[in-house]
Amino acid sequence: MPPPAGTGRPAVFCSPACRKAAHEARRTAKPGAFEVKVVDRVVVESHDLSGCVEAVIASPTACRRVLAALTQMPAGTLVHDPKWRPTYTAALALLDVLTGPAGRVPPPRGTGRLRRSHP
Numbered sequence: 038m039p040p041p042a043g044t045g046r047p048a049v050f051c052s053p054a055c056r057k058a059a060h061e062a063r064r065t066a067k068p069g070a071f072e073v074k075v076v077d078r079v080v081v082e083s084h085d086l087s088g089c090v091e092a093v094i095a096s097p098t099a100c101r102r103v104l105a106a107l108t109q110m111p112a113g114t115l116v117h118d119p120k121w122r123p124t125y126t127a128a129l130a131l132l133d134v135l136t137g138p139a140g141r142v143p144p145p146r147g148t149g150r151l152r153r154s155h156p
Contacts (some may be wrong), residue, residue, distance in 0.1 A: 106127070107124070115128065
């Protein structure tokens with residue numbers, strides 16, 4: 038308890054939080070009363086990613102952002118981390134499509150040819 042100020046009513050509680058806790062304890066002790074507790078919970082919901090994939094594929098901007106994010110990953114992550122192996126394989130397949138036979142659409146001018154490096 039803080040020392041008394043010398044004037045006015047003496048303090049019963051050390052802080053507003055203690056006053057509130059005491060009030061809540063008295064209130065819940067009454068017959069028919071109930072206690073309310075607020076609990077923070079993180080709920081992780083799993084969902085089918087096909088809707089997300091369709092949304093990304095429908096947006097050239099979203100596709101570009103995904104590719105840019107993949108290129109910003111730490112060096113060797115896609116190649117050496119086993120959980121990223123399917124993504125690495127899919128990226129190689131995309132590269133094959135982009136640099137495929139002459140009958141395919143060439144890349145836009147000024148971008149140069151894409152080069153494939155093997156691990």
